[in-house]
Amino acid sequence: MFAARQAVGLFQRRAFSSTAANASKVAILGAAGGIGQPLSLLLKLNPRVSELALYDIVGAPGVAADISHVNTKSTVKGYGKGEAKEALKGSEIVLIPAGVPRKPGMTRDDLFNTNASIVRDLAKECAEACPDASILIIANPVNSTVPITAEVFKSKGVYNPKKLFGVTTLDVVRASRFISELKKTDPANESIVVVGGHSGATIVPLLSQSGSELKGEQLDEYVKRVQFGGDEVVKAKDGKGSATLSMAMAGARFAESLLKAAQGQKGVIEPTFVDSPLYKESHGVTYFASNVELGPNGVEKIHPVGDVTEYEQKLLDVCLKDLKGNIEKGEKFVKENP
Template sequence: MFAARQAFSAAQRRAFSSTARQASKVTVLGAAGGIGQPLSLLLKLNPRVSQLALYDIRGGPGVAADVGHINTKSEVKGYDPTPSGLKECLEGSDVVLIPAGVPRKPGMTRDDLFNTNASIVRDLAKASAESAPEANICIISNPVNSTVPITAEVFKAAGVYNPKRIFGVTTLDVVRASRFISQIKGTDPASEIVTVVGGHSGATIVPLLSQSGFELKGEQLDEYVRRVQFGGDEVVQAKGGAGSATLSMAMAGARFAESLLKAAQGQKGVVEPCFVESPLYKDKGCDWFASNVELGPNGVEKIHPVGKITEYEQKLLDVCLGDLAKNIKKGVDFVKANP
């Protein structure tokens, strides 16, 4: 941040200072969980956040008291786990992040979490539609391929649906793809940008390594793709059933929130991969798709096409679309059956 600001002209620095002072209320629903706590910490450190609102079914005020002692300017408040507490927490929010839900255990896929997390996300989406209908809603709770369509259906039922304001956070897939290629090539992972498209579960995650300027072949390519697609399993296994990817997911969620705030405060050219309502593969039954998305003051500004890919990547994409269409339908059907 400091180096970037040094490079700004005096006028740009004044503009940055002005936008950075804009009031931005960021809300975390599920703030006391494995993702929620480090996510809340990272948001407390973000100078673009002026108000941080934390909610959970238990422990929200405690997390707020803890991170609230950190000497940054934002004000932090934790809310009681009551309907009135949730309503007050959400009111006036610019960005709402939802990591609430149960984590994966060894042998579980994201889809195995569906029955529990679908109900949690549905109920939090109802509260968000009522109390923060104009906020950017960022879904972290898995399975994202289904929980994001659930959120959209709830907002539609409430008459406040805006496709530019609902996001599935797939940033961790890009973070992993960048880290893993840097380990192979011996480069700086922070400088690597690997486009990842599709969804956020197993074979629906499609890294487009050919667009990054690198080329892998054979078993090395297969292993790279497998690791990007199933990197979460490494964490679940390494934690011995005690949790899933929480710290890296918190970092990815904080990065996405930062991008939304930068775009809202006037910065141009902010592009992040995310799972949004997209025209790219609607003809394949995929109303939702993750690709590079340019963000703006109103949320989604422009959805970038997938672009030129290799025959190998096309095969991955074909598998992705088949699975993704089923995941999306599962979310939509859940809301129809469980309004």
Template sequence: MFSRIAARNFSSSAANAYKVSILGAAGGIGQPLSLLLKLNGKVTDLSLYDLKLAKGVAADLSHIPTKSVVHGFTLADDGLSRALQNADVVLIPAGVPRKPGMTRDDLFNTNASIVKGLAEACAENCPSAAICVISNPVNSTVPIVREVLKRKGVFNPQKLFGVTTLDTLRANRFISEIVGSDPAREDVSVVGGHSGVTIVPLISQTQYSDTIPKEKADALIQRIQHGGDEVVKAKDGAGSATLSMAQAGARFAGSVLSGLAGEQDVLEATYIDSPLFKDEGIEFFASRVTLGPQGVKEIHGLGLLSVAEEDMIATAKETLRKNIKKGIDFVKANA
């Protein structure tokens, strides 16, 4: 599936044209993400915003011969509003990165304030846009954006996404290393949330459910759940997953654009306002969705789970409940 989606997303013959805004475009994720979106044939207006350096990034990218026009904006001259005006898709990678020993929850206080301010700007300047939140901790920042949009009277549950695609990419890559397959052809379903135990790879639903020994399967799940730690450690504290996250963000944005363009069978996993466990007080949950012209077209159930996966889902829900509440409470306390 991935290879098919990738080919579709980066086709230069797309009939539809869209404005995409990236908030935090000069950062470690933002720059490669901006490059990948510059190569997407559906993007005709690429607007880059950051506190500084966004104009330089835009000038650099503008020399690449694709059909999109690139604009860079900073705080000066009402840059945030101009970057967002009439955007079709907004990606938010803005925020501070994770450092050694830091959990995604440790990022909360700083990134929550950043995301809240950007959500307010989206509500005012592009209320109909599809908003794709990359800023961690996603389990809490997406609820923050929802609460802001609700207060502004413009919340559309079909167009607010937490980008969990990196978990899918890692699952596909890591399982291929065990079974010796082409990772581009793997399609592991990863549900729940976007941190630690909330990340639940559904290995039982792959073709390898009966061939991977339990010890290897357990180690695989652990690696998928904590893949970010692997990168932070390898970078010796100098950064976190930026390049792989940029690819994940570009893939997801490309799928959203394909859905908006009316293409069929566009499937991705994403963290959304979901009915799956809402009766248990879990207002957000990542699962596969079909994307369409209005955003989320269909939310898919989890399917048949193994006993171990049911246990992981139960653990994930307990953590998600706390993460979601933390985001909602932040907006209430900072209204």
């Protein structure tokens, strides 16, 4: 028992910076799913979270009862079908991992028809119950589900582009882990810049801006692994799941960064897929993932891509073409299915 308490304490010290003077209510929509459960546990361990609201159409009260026994101060409550607004009321941050997972051979875009409707309906609940909350979209395909959420909020007259985020943190986590394996370094000391979107060829790692260099076939293989790393997990799970645990870790990391910034910490930067006037003007895409400085009101500053190599520019050209189509698909869905 003593060893278990030590382990929990050690995890908390490593995963989260420090106990905050301020604390926040966080809601998770889709809390009983493959991502939702480990995400709920990680946020229960976060000292910056004072109240955790877990919603799903089935199973959330059970998840809430389970993690409520974890010995941290935050309170936890589960909500079932028809109780989304109650769960969302007063939330400062909402994470949406709800949706169906990928199966073998599926791309994130293949998930569109099912997940688009789920995200649209949950976005409506958020727009009505907590329009000022920061909304973190995890449900794939993020390149389309973020625009879907934005269009719903616009239709309700409550859209704030500074508070809508597509969680692309896992792309950076993978890129950093994979380069560390090649360089034989500590992955904690690697931080690869990844821009674009969150699906296949729209994911663009920029090694030239990250103090690392690969060439030829090794570079091609590295880029492909970063772009399609999720396929490794789907294959390894033999079609019975996708990247749930690593995605939960990435979602918890982004939520922690947002909480730190909201509670006054300066210089908090995370990669994220956001409404980006900078890239709309320069590249013709409304949403783009890049390093974003976070603040008390959400997006504080969007960092430009900067100089890239000829190889990286070719990757960006493909990314932008695909990304534009993904975004338009999401916007079109809401117009045709309000």
